[in-house]
Amino acid sequence: MNNGENNLNELLLIRREKLENLRSIGRDPFLVEKYHITNHSAEIKANFEELEGKEVSIAGRIMTKRGHGKASFADIQDGEGRIQIFAKVDIVGEEDYELFSTYDIGDIIGVKGEVFKTKMGEISVKATEILLLTKSLQILPEKFHGLKDQDLRYRQRYVDLIMNPEVKETFLKRNKIIKGIRRFLDDRGYIEVETPILTTVAGGAAAKPFLTHHNTLDLDMQLRIANELYLKRLIVGGFDKVYEMGKMFRNEGISIKHNPEYTSIELYAAYEDYEYMMELTENIVAYCAEEVNGTTKVNFQGVEIDFKPPWRRVSMHDLVEEKTGIDFYAFESDEEARKVAKERLNLEIDKNMTKGHIVNLAFEELCEKDLIQPTFVLHHPVEVSPLAKRNPDNPHITNRFEAFANTWEIANAFSELNDPIDQKERFEEQLRQRELGDEEAHPMDEDFINALEVGLPPTGGLGIGVDRLIMLLTNSASIRDIIFFPTMKPLENK
Numbered sequence: 001m002n003n004g005e006n007n008l009n010e011l012l013l014i015r016r017e018k019l020e021n022l023r024s025i026g027r028d029p030f031l032v033e034k035y036h037i038t039n040h041s042a043e044i045k046a047n048f049e050e051l052e053g054k055e056v057s058i059a060g061r062i063m064t065k066r067g068h069g070k071a072s073f074a075d076i077q078d079g080e081g082r083i084q085i086f087a088k089v090d091i092v093g094e095e096d097y098e099l100f101s102t103y104d105i106g107d108i109i110g111v112k113g114e115v116f117k118t119k120m121g122e123i124s125v126k127a128t129e130i131l132l133l134t135k136s137l138q139i140l141p142e143k144f145h146g147l148k149d150q151d152l153r154y155r156q157r158y159v160d161l162i163m164n165p166e167v168k169e170t171f172l173k174r175n176k177i178i179k180g181i182r183r184f185l186d187d188r189g190y191i192e193v194e195t196p197i198l199t200t201v202a203g204g205a206a207a208k209p210f211l212t213h214h215n216t217l218d219l220d221m222q223l224r225i226a227n228e229l230y231l232k233r234l235i236v237g238g239f240d241k242v243y244e245m246g247k248m249f250r251n252e253g254i255s256i257k258h259n260p261e262y263t264s265i266e267l268y269a270a271y272e273d274y275e276y277m278m279e280l281t282e283n284i285v286a287y288c289a290e291e292v293n294g295t296t297k298v299n300f301q302g303v304e305i306d307f308k309p310p311w312r313r314v315s316m317h318d319l320v321e322e323k324t325g326i327d328f329y330a331f332e333s334d335e336e337a338r339k340v341a342k343e344r345l346n347l348e349i350d351k352n353m354t355k356g357h358i359v360n361l362a363f364e365e366l367c368e369k370d371l372i373q374p375t376f377v378l379h380h381p382v383e384v385s386p387l388a389k390r391n392p393d394n395p396h397i398t399n400r401f402e403a404f405a406n407t408w409e410i411a412n413a414f415s416e417l418n419d420p421i422d423q424k425e426r427f428e429e430q431l432r433q434r435e436l437g438d439e440e441a442h443p444m445d446e447d448f449i450n451a452l453e454v455g456l457p458p459t460g461g462l463g464i465g466v467d468r469l470i471m472l473l474t475n476s477a478s479i480r481d482i483i484f485f486p487t488m489k490p491l492e493n494k
């Protein structure tokens with residue numbers, strides 16, 4: 001063990017000794033159950049003229065201490081910010097002042113006192129009473145360097161929030177965005193609902209689910225990868241406008257824009273289509289941008305993105321043809337399309353790929369990286385859209401769109417397929433793809449087919465990746481920066 005570790009262990013022991021001393025004199029802070037607060041730091045500063053000379057009661061964590069002898073200053077941090085307190089021995093009394101002098105950075109205290117302004121002009125509270133509410137037995141990061149280690153920040157978010165005020169601000173913005181989405185939809189007649197997280201068929205998307213087992217039923221189950229199929233069942237049942245915002249789970253990789261557990265919203269409206277959903281998408285995002293930033297323009301990592309409607313609309317096929325000069329649908333056979341894609345575009349082509357698969361792959365590999373400003377990419381191939389309605393003028397494509405910004409997909413929507421015969425055939429094709437090795441192919445859902453046979457009205461559906469949207473609107477480079485407790489590999493026991 002090096003000297004630094006020895007010193008740290010010694011400091012931690014000193015804090016525990018201080019706690020024991022407090023307990024020995026009947027001042028155990030952990031016996032305090034409640035403390036009456038009359039004001040918070042930001043409120044006192046904002047209303048100084050009204051509160052000057054009046055008694056307030058505040059509470060917070062000690063972040064700095066200075067002074068010695070018979071007078072001391074400390075900054076305490078509460079839920080709204082920081083404020084300075086001034087303690088003087090002849091006001092708080094010798095015993096309490098002596099105890100206060102032993103309190104550490106990180107301790108939580110309650111303070112009663114008079115609001116005043118120091119000679120330096122700083123709004124402060126002149127303490128008449130100081131009570132230790134919680135003894136901190138750990139040591140906060142050093143003042144000037146703070147908590148900078150990214151991995152440690154995510155693992156110990158509680159310390160991150162204490163030491164980095166901008167982190168708390170990001171999560172307050174997250175809360176405003178989520179409330180804004182709900183308000184936008186509630187005001188337009190949508191009903192918020194809840195659907196199962198534990199399912200026997202994880203459908204509604206192309207993704208690999210997490211597996212679990214229900215012991216009592218002796219039943220293998222899965223965590224949902226999407227809530228689409230249950231929400232459409234509710235449309236069948238007579239709810240015309242529904243949405244659900246909540247956690248989805250996908251057993252996939254982790255990256256700056258992927259977390260296995262993430263927040264998404266899906267919404268469905270009877271008697272509407274994908275055109276309606278495009279308008280709804282751009283207006284939801286613009287509304288949230290205004291709500292949290294006061295403008296539709298955001299600066300994301302040095303790039304200005306303007307979410308003001310209307311957004312650009314372009315078909316996937318046109319983007320691919322524009323980028324490559326190749327019209328894959330013009331080829332007479334899938335085999336010819338595969339050959340051209342491999343030889344001219346150097347794409348990794350599977351022997352079972354159709355022209356539609358190739359168009360989608362070319363788009364993902366060659367076109368997505370150019371989509372910086374908000375863009376609706378339309379008319380995905382039917383092969384990669386098993387739940388979307390076919391375009392009536394071209395049965396090879398669907399009335400579907402994905403919304404992109406900063407090269408990221410942030411939304412996915414379509415006119416919902418409500419033909420039960422077509423839907424079953426597409427599920428069967430997905431099963432064939434699964435047998436050929438595609439682990440993300442959509443499973444068969446017989447009950448959903450039954451629901452469609454009961455009758456799903458013409459319906460538009462939309463899914464928005466809430467976490468990615470929050471990243472863009474808060475200028476957060478990693479999804480871990482906007483999830484309180486992102487998925488992390490446990491540290492090995494030492």
